[in-house]
Amino acid sequence: MQITRQTEYAIRTLLELSRVPFGKLLQTRVISERQGIPEVFLTKTVQVLALAGLVQTQRGTQGGVKLAVPGDQITLADIITAIEGTLAINICLAENYSCPNMATCKVHQVFRRAQEAMLSELNSVTLSDLVETEKMQVSLENE
Amino acid sequence: MQITRQTEYAIRTLLELSRVPFGKLLQTRVISERQGIPEVFLTKTVQVLALAGLVQTQRGTQGGVKLAVPGDQITLADIITAIEGTLAINICLAENYSCPNMATCKVHQVFRRAQEAMLSELNSVTLSDLVETEKMQVSLENE
């Protein structure tokens, strides 16, 4: 019932990318150092994020990774879904699973409500929200 | 990010126990047959539920398993917690985990809100709620 470590790596990676001006590239080596993520494993994670359309990569000298869309258009739920596939707290809520008595099963209905409540929170916060707050805190500290 | 099959087994087991008069014993063999749960594995699951104080077991002839408390005092969240330990959608929300920057980490706070929203739903429904509805449906069908 927990997100995987890889999903956390993905969140932290995208947070790093949100902290630099939109369009700027960061190397996976830099991200892995800043966040303490195993480098080779991170490159795998980045590939998944790229496939999901959340980041874009560029090879060669001066290459790296950047956000594919601005940070205010990426929510935590987007990231979790990108790495873990459809977010379902029970198998009976997964996309291509059909429980014979889904229509009447009360447990199914409770799970669905619980999941929607959670998703609603995870969808209400974007990367920008998370780093905006950071900046505000820093400026307060500097006063 | 899903509950395990064992947790589902536990829920279905407790539902079966809620369907009989409070205090009545059911054998694990009967439960496993009704719910299609591997019998030996179910006995393990029952032991965990007993340890958590949700059911009581009795050995010997005429023995079996029964609810330790009435069904209106057991919620879905109780069952999940009994099997999986503390319910935490991210490791940073687990009980004995202390993230160095937990106080200021915005991601942590979002996860906490999301988890509480989910828990609130899972805590709002008891076993009795689930079987009460069943009975109502049955009586409607019989009209």
Place this chain on the structure above:
DNA sequence: GATAAATAAGATATAATTAGTCCACTATCC
């Protein structure tokens, strides 16, 4: 007290998932 019925406990097995590594390759910039 013998017997049969039932759970308890612990060891072990198997499978699936998660986490991480290695290496040869391709693209890009200078």
Place this chain on the structure above:
DNA sequence: GGATAGTGGACTAATTATATCTTATTTATC
């Protein structure tokens, strides 16, 4: 053409999930 950075695929290791098997232990009942 050399250095740099991501790509892709095969591989390994660790952990968790899902069981099974065997040997106790308890208890009702005859």
